[in-house]
Amino acid sequence: VQPRVKVWLEEDGRLVMSEYRLRLLAHVAECGSLTEAATRMGLSYRRAWGKVKELEQNLGVTLVESVHGGAGGGGSALTPAGRMLLDRYAAFLARAEAAINDVYADVFGGPGRGPSST
Amino acid sequence: VQPRVKVWLEEDGRLVMSEYRLRLLAHVAECGSLTEAATRMGLSYRRAWGKVKELEQNLGVTLVESVHGGAGGGGSALTPAGRMLLDRYAAFLARAEAAINDVYADVFGGPGRGPSST
Numbered sequence: 003v004q005p006r007v008k009v010w011l012e013e014d015g016r017l018v019m020s021e022y023r024l025r026l027l028a029h030v031a032e033c034g035s036l037t038e039a040a041t042r043m044g045l046s047y048r049r050a051w052g053k054v055k056e057l058e059q060n061l062g063v064t065l066v067e068s069v070h071g072g073a074g075g076g077g078s079a080l081t082p083a084g085r086m087l088l089d090r091y092a093a094f095l096a097r098a099e100a101a102i103n104d105v106y107a108d109v110f111g112g113p114g115r116g117p118s119s120t
Numbered sequence: 121v122q123p124r125v126k127v128w129l130e131e132d133g134r135l136v137m138s139e140y141r142l143r144l145l146a147h148v149a150e151c152g153s154l155t156e157a158a159t160r161m162g163l164s165y166r167r168a169w170g171k172v173k174e175l176e177q178n179l180g181v182t183l184v185e186s187v188h189g190g191a192g193g194g195g196s197a198l199t200p201a202g203r204m205l206l207d208r209y210a211a212f213l214a215r216a217e218a219a220i221n222d223v224y225a226d227v228f229g230g231p232g233r234g235p236s237s238t
Contacts, residue, residue: 009220094223098223
């Protein structure tokens with residue numbers, strides 16, 4: 003038996019951050035392009051752009067900015083605030099998972115032992 | 121911004137315990153009747169019975185037993201193993217939520233402060 007966890011952030015009942023949104027930001031950071039990030043997520047560019055804008059509005063910060071020129075002829079990049087959110091949220095997810103494993107082990111008597119064997 | 125969490129237990133990718141199943145067991149404990157517990161969950165008796173049986177098979181323990189006679193003319197009750205699972209899983213949920221709040225505060229700089237204000 004394995005504990006599983008899903009975490010997200012809400013503000014006034016509205017979803018403001020999730021693993022899905024984290025993946026979108028991570029793809030932007032990796033690809034340097036919102037178009038390519040959208041493709042990787044199976045989203046239209048318009049849909050991905052809308053998700054970024056919604057997230058920026060909810061959080062009150064700019065997360066993704068256009069980058070002009072350069073070898074690739076421009077693209078998108080995370081702002082420092084976007085990078086910080088990406089890093090912190092990734093840490094939040096990893097530590098949340100570890101915390102749930104600890105709580106499970108503590109309540110049910112150790113990893114690998116299920117509710118039935120305690 | 122508020123962290124939210126959903127936890128459940130899986131075995132080999134199969135869902136074996138969840139908040140929904142916990143509520144079903146809690147209603148059985150409260151009502152002393154699987155029929156009444158099913159009604160409170162908006163389930164047919166057959167569906168509720170199936171969920172209990174599935175849970176018992178997955179965990180390898182009997183959780184609900186028939187109670188014959190008495191003032192109410194019989195009903196259902198949790199076995200000691202069912203009671204233990206109910207109590208432990210409720211503790212697991214409560215402690216999971218507290219742990220996630222702690223992790224969030226630690227990563228994002230305190231309750232009430234969101235990702236945007238750090």
